[in-house]
Amino acid sequence: MSALLEVRSVSKSFHGLRAVHDASFEVPPGAINALIGPNGAGKTTIFNMVAGVYPPDAGEIVFDGRRINGLRPDQMCAAGIGRTFQIVKPFAGLSVLDNVIVGALLREKSVAAARQVSRDILEKLHLGSKSNLPASSLSLPDRKRLEVARALATRPTLLLLDEVMAGLRPIECDQMVEVFRGLNRREGLTILLIEHVMRAVMALAQDIGVLHQGEVIARGMPAEVVRDPAVLECYLGEEIEV
Amino acid sequence: MDPVLIGNVVAAGMLTGLVYGLMALGLSVIFGVVRVVNFAHGEMMTVAMYAATVLFAAFKLDPFLAVLPAAVAFFVFGYGLQAGLINPFMTRPEHSQFMLLVAVAIIMVNALLMLFGPDARNVQVDYQLEAFELGPLLFDKARVYAATAAVIATALLSALFRLTLTGKAIRACADNYLGAKVVGLDVKRLYALTFGLGAVCVAIAGCAMVLLVDVTPPLGPAYTLLAFIIVIVGGLGSMTGALLGGILIGVSEALAGLVLAPSAKSMFSFGLLILVLLLRPQGLLGKRS
Amino acid sequence: MNRTAPLLAVLAVVLLALPHVVGSYALSVATLILYFAYTGQAWNVMMGFAGQLSLGHSLYVGVGAYAAGTLFYHYEIGPWAGLWLALALCVLLGLAIGFLAFRFGISGVYFALLTIAFAEFTRLGFDHADWLGGPGGMFLRVAQRDTWDLANFRGPPIMYYYTMLALAAGALALCAWLLRSRAGYYWQAIRENEEAARALGINTLRWKMLAVALSAAMTGVSGVFLAFYYNNLFPEQIFHISRSIEIILGPVIGGVGTLFGPILGAAVLTLLSEGITEALAALGWESPGVKQVFYGLVLLMVVMFLPNGIWPGLARRMGVGR
Numbered sequence: 001m002s003a004l005l006e007v008r009s010v011s012k013s014f015h016g017l018r019a020v021h022d023a024s025f026e027v028p029p030g031a032i033n034a035l036i037g038p039n040g041a042g043k044t045t046i047f048n049m050v051a052g053v054y055p056p057d058a059g060e061i062v063f064d065g066r067r068i069n070g071l072r073p074d075q076m077c078a079a080g081i082g083r084t085f086q087i088v089k090p091f092a093g094l095s096v097l098d099n100v101i102v103g104a105l106l107r108e109k110s111v112a113a114a115r116q117v118s119r120d121i122l123e124k125l126h127l128g129s130k131s132n133l134p135a136s137s138l139s140l141p142d143r144k145r146l147e148v149a150r151a152l153a154t155r156p157t158l159l160l161l162d163e164v165m166a167g168l169r170p171i172e173c174d175q176m177v178e179v180f181r182g183l184n185r186r187e188g189l190t191i192l193l194i195e196h197v198m199r200a201v202m203a204l205a206q207d208i209g210v211l212h213q214g215e216v217i218a219r220g221m222p223a224e225v226v227r228d229p230a231v232l233e234c235y236l237g238e239e240i241e242v
Numbered sequence: 243m244d245p246v247l248i249g250n251v252v253a254a255g256m257l258t259g260l261v262y263g264l265m266a267l268g269l270s271v272i273f274g275v276v277r278v279v280n281f282a283h284g285e286m287m288t289v290a291m292y293a294a295t296v297l298f299a300a301f302k303l304d305p306f307l308a309v310l311p312a313a314v315a316f317f318v319f320g321y322g323l324q325a326g327l328i329n330p331f332m333t334r335p336e337h338s339q340f341m342l343l344v345a346v347a348i349i350m351v352n353a354l355l356m357l358f359g360p361d362a363r364n365v366q367v368d369y370q371l372e373a374f375e376l377g378p379l380l381f382d383k384a385r386v387y388a389a390t391a392a393v394i395a396t397a398l399l400s401a402l403f404r405l406t407l408t409g410k411a412i413r414a415c416a417d418n419y420l421g422a423k424v425v426g427l428d429v430k431r432l433y434a435l436t437f438g439l440g441a442v443c444v445a446i447a448g449c450a451m452v453l454l455v456d457v458t459p460p461l462g463p464a465y466t467l468l469a470f471i472i473v474i475v476g477g478l479g480s481m482t483g484a485l486l487g488g489i490l491i492g493v494s495e496a497l498a499g500l501v502l503a504p505s506a507k508s509m510f511s512f513g514l515l516i517l518v519l520l521l522r523p524q525g526l527l528g529k530r531s
Numbered sequence: 532m533n534r535t536a537p538l539l540a541v542l543a544v545v546l547l548a549l550p551h552v553v554g555s556y557a558l559s560v561a562t563l564i565l566y567f568a569y570t571g572q573a574w575n576v577m578m579g580f581a582g583q584l585s586l587g588h589s590l591y592v593g594v595g596a597y598a599a600g601t602l603f604y605h606y607e608i609g610p611w612a613g614l615w616l617a618l619a620l621c622v623l624l625g626l627a628i629g630f631l632a633f634r635f636g637i638s639g640v641y642f643a644l645l646t647i648a649f650a651e652f653t654r655l656g657f658d659h660a661d662w663l664g665g666p667g668g669m670f671l672r673v674a675q676r677d678t679w680d681l682a683n684f685r686g687p688p689i690m691y692y693y694t695m696l697a698l699a700a701g702a703l704a705l706c707a708w709l710l711r712s713r714a715g716y717y718w719q720a721i722r723e724n725e726e727a728a729r730a731l732g733i734n735t736l737r738w739k740m741l742a743v744a745l746s747a748a749m750t751g752v753s754g755v756f757l758a759f760y761y762n763n764l765f766p767e768q769i770f771h772i773s774r775s776i777e778i779i780l781g782p783v784i785g786g787v788g789t790l791f792g793p794i795l796g797a798a799v800l801t802l803l804s805e806g807i808t809e810a811l812a813a814l815g816w817e818s819p820g821v822k823q824v825f826y827g828l829v830l831l832m833v834v835m836f837l838p839n840g841i842w843p844g845l846a847r848r849m850g851v852g853r
C-alpha cells in the first residue's frame with residue numbers, strides 16, 4: 001500500500017540556519033503518526049512545508065501520489081491537507097459556528113449546507129453548546145477544539161496537528177485523544193501530529209519519528225522509540241559515566 | 243538649459259531638502275518607535291511655523307533663537323499628546339488610531355485658520371536676501387543656516403539615541419515591544435518621550451522652514467504626506483535615510499518644478515512613493531522588518 | 532432579528548415620504564446624507580468586510596465622475612453609458628491597485644499610504660489634463676431642472692433624492708446579502724486572520740481583489756451621481772484627501788463592518804455639521820475654521836469613547852442585529 005504522505009530528503013534553511021536537513025518519512029493512509037523531538041528540532045518547519053507555508057529548499061513532498069512542493073496553503077487544503085496551528089488562530093470576531101462554517105464552505109456549495117455540517121462537527125468535538133458564542137470568549141482548550149473542528153470542516157484526508165495538546169489538563173487531553181481515535185477509526189482520517197505531551201503520543205501514535213536538530217534520528221513503533229538510546233540522549237543529554 | 247541655473251536649483255533643493263529631512267526624521271522616530279501613523283505631523287509643522295512668526299512679530303526673535311522655546315513647548319505637547327491621548331489607543335485597530343490623529347489634525351488646522359486667517363504669513367530677516375557665493379553658484383544664506391540647523395539637530399538626536407541610556411531604551415522598544423516590557427522598561431513613558439522628541443524635530447524644522455516659505459493653514463496636510471513620502475523612501479528607522487530622503491525629494495521637487503510645471507512637482511514624489519512601496523518597502527536605507 | 536423588519540419598514544416609510552414633508556434645504560441635506568451613507572457602505576466592503584484600509588477612495592469617486600462627465604461634456608453621451616465606463620475604469624483601477632499591493636505583500640498602514648499616493652498622483656495628473664478641464668474644472672451643461680428625465684439624469688432635486696435613496700437602499704441590501712454569503716464569510720475570515728483563512732482553503736489574494744474591485748465599482752457609481760448632481764468637477768476638490776476622509780468618517784463613527792453603521796454615521800455627521808453651522812451663525816461665531824474645530828472635537832470624542840462606533844451599542848440596546 002503506497003503512503004498517503006511521503007517526505008523525501010527534505011531540507012530547509014532560514015538565513016543560513018539549517019532548520020531541517022535531509023528528513024524523510026512516510027505516513028500510510030489511515031495511520032496516526034507522530035513527530036517528536038526537542039524544541040527547535042524542525043518539526044513545525046516540516047509541518048509548514050507540508051502545509052504550503054513555504055517550499056522545501058531540497059527534496060520532495062508527495063501527497064496521494066502527487067508532488068506538492070511549493071503549492072500555496074489554500075491549494076494544500078483543497079488537496080486534502082488540513083492543519084491546526086501551534087498558537088491557535090481563531091477568527092475572534094466571529095461566532096464559534098461561523099468559524100467552522102468558513103472551513104466547511106470549502107466543500108459545501110451553500111452556506112446552509114455548510115452550517116449543517118459545521119453543527120455536526122461541533123457536536124463531535126463537544127462544542128455544540130457553545131456554537132453561538134464569540135470565538136474570543138472561549139477558554140484555551142475550547143479554542144484548540146475549535147481549531148480542530150475548523151480544520152475538520154474542510155474534509156481533509158490528512159490532518160496535521162501542531163501541539164494541539166499543549167496546555168490541556170489530562171482529562172481534556174484524553175477527550176481529545178478519543179475524538180481523534182474515533183475520527184481515525186470511523187472515517188479513516190490520517191493524522192500526523194507534533195506533540196510534546198507523551199501521554200497523547202503513546203495513546204495515539206502507531207509510528208513515531210524523532211527529529212533532532214533538523215534530522216530524523218529514529219523511526220518506529222512507540223515502545224521501541226522511547227527506549228532508543230539516541231532518542232534518550234537527545235532529550236536528556238549525554239549519559240554520564242559513573 | 244543653463245547649467246548654472248540647474249546648479250542653483252539643485253543646491254536650493256538640497257538645502258531645503260535637509261529641512262524636510264529633519265521634519266521627516268521626527269516622523270520616522272514617531273512612526274518607527276511608537277508605530278503610530280501621525281497624521282497630524284504636517285499640522286504640527288505648520289503650528290511650529292506659525293509660532294515662529296508670532297515670536298518674530300512680538301519679540302523680533304530670529305527664528306533660530308525661537309527654536310529654543312519652540313522646542314521646549316513642542317516637547318511638552320508631544321509628550322502630553324502621546325501620554326494622554328494616544329497611549330490608551332495603542333491596542334486599538336489601525337483605523338481607530340488613524341482617525342484619532344485625523345481628528346487632532348483637523349482641530350489643529352482649523353484652529354490655525356481661526357487664529358490667523360487664511361492669508362500667508364512669513365518672517366522677514368535681513369539675511370534672507372543675502373547669499374553665499376561659491377564660484378558661479380549662489381547659496382541663499384537663510385537656506386544654508388536652515389540646513390545647518392537641520393544637520394545639527396539630527397546629529398544631536400543621533401547622539402541621544404546612540405549614547406544615552408534613554409535613547410537605547412527607546413530603540414529597544416522599537417525593536418521589540420514585548421521584550422522591552424519584559425526587561426522592565428516603562429514603555430508608555432518611553433513612547434511619550436519619543437513623541438516629544440519627534441515633536442522637537444518638527445519644532446526646529448518649522449522654525450527653519452518659515453525662513454524659506456510662507457505659511458498658510460493648508461500646508462499641514464501637504465507636509466504630512468511629504469513627511470511620509472520621505473520616511474518611506476529614505477527608510478524607516480534610519481536617520482541618515484530620513485535626511486537622504488529629504489534631500490532626494492527636495493532636489494527632485496526643485497528639478498521637477500523647473501522642468502515640468504511647478505504644480506506637477508509633487509506628482510514625482512507620489513510616483514516615487516508608489517514605486518518604493520511596491521519594490522523596496524524598506525526604503526533606501528531602512529532595515530527589512 | 533425580528534425587531535429589524537418593523538424598524539426598517541418605519542425607516543423606509545419616513546425616507547420615502549421625506550421630500551413631500553420638508554423644504555428644499557432639508558432635502559439637499561438628506562440627499563447628502565444618503566450620498567455619504569452609500570459611499571461609506573461602499574468603502575465598508577473593503578475595510579469592514581475584507582479588512583483593507585483604504586484612505587484614497589476619492590480616487591474612485593473622481594474617476595467615476597470624470598468618466599461619465601467627460602463622455603457627456605465632449606461627446607454628449609448620456610449618464611447611463613457613462614456609468615458603464617465609470618464602472619469599468621474603477622474596477623480596473625481597483626484590481627490594479629489591489630494586485631500591486633497584495634502581490635507585493637503590502638498591508639496595513641503601508642497599504643493605506645499606497646492608496647493615498649494613488650489618489651494624490653491622480654489628483655495632480657488631472658490638474659494638468661486640460662482636455663479634462665484642468666484645474667479650472669469641467670462644467671456640465673444642465674438641460675433642465677423641472678421634469679424627471681432619467682435617461683439624461685436631469686430633473687428636480689427630488690429626483691436626485693430618490694435616486695440616492697435607491698442607491699443607498701440597494702447598497703444596504705447588497706451588503707446584507709453579501710455578509711451572509713460565502714463572500715461574506717471568506718472576507719471576514721481574511722479580515723480576522725489571513726493566515727488561518729489560507730489554511731482553510733481560501734485563496735486570499737483572489738478574495739481581497741474581489742473586495743477591492745467591488746468597493747471601487749460601487750464608489751465609482753457615486754462619482755457618476757456627483758457629476759450630474761453638482762455639474763462641476765474640479766480635480767482639487769474631487770480627488771482631495773479630505774474627500775477620502777469624509778468617506779470613511781461615516782463608517783468609522785457609525786461602526787466599521789456593520790450594516791447600519793455607515794448609514795447612521797453619515798446621518799449623525801451630516802446633521803452635526805449642519806447643526807454646528809446653524810448654531811455658530813446664531814451665536815455670531817462665523818469666522819473660518821470654527822465649525823471645523825467643533826467638528827474635529829466631536830470626532831475626537833466619538834473615536835475616544837465609542838471605539839466600535841455608535842451603532843453596535845445602539846443595536847444591542849434596541850435588540851436588533853448588525
